Amino acid sequence: MDALTKEERENLVRMLHERKGRMREEIRAGLARMRSEGHEAHLSGTADAGDEALASLMLDVANAEVARDAAELQDILAAEIRLAAGSYGVCIDCGTEIPYARLAAYPTAKRCLACQQVREATRAPARRR
Template identity: 50%
Template sequence: MTVHTPKDWAEFRDRLLARKQELLAEIHAVEEGMEAGSGLGDVMDTKDAARKQENLDVRRAEVQRDETELADVVAALQRIADGSYGECIDCGREIDIRRLQARPESMRCIACKEKVEAAAHH
């Protein structure tokens, strides 16, 4: 099934725009929470300090994950705008509609994604 129709693109664009707003809100909320609770000076013992630092590290990792996904979402929106949405950025073949339905920000077909992941693990 092809996704090269304006109707399909509009549906994916709407989903991507909604996800973009969710991610921006999540990033903002976590960053505000980190700013509010970042002071380690008021901690009375090393266990509290370690726990607080661990929480900050987890929040930073959450923001980093969300920022990576946000970049993928923005790139997918750009591909919709330039007419290349639904095409693998590596081989140019059409990305399976089921993959796009599951992850509308997908930029690679399954075969190319697996190649990239295999190379990253070596």
């Protein structure tokens, strides 16, 4: 059971859905960018070592961005699975209902704020949320 009203729940579902669409687009764009930057690096056979290093660095950045978007997409899909299973909005550590305000700010939250803080304090490096 969760304490969310029907309206709150629908709101969160919509937010997750929109976020999912955006992540998919960003991943697609990021992969396209990596491909074209990779091409440029290959084509620049006459480029000096500095250019090669810069091209490689840009690829690394694009790679990190795609990886981050992919991780978020994974979080969204996991949230949708919890929604379908009826376990959405319940802290996976303590079983408390997660307040709507937290879910509205962070719809993929798996933990209540207290458990998230404990987790962040005991894990290094700390995650952003």
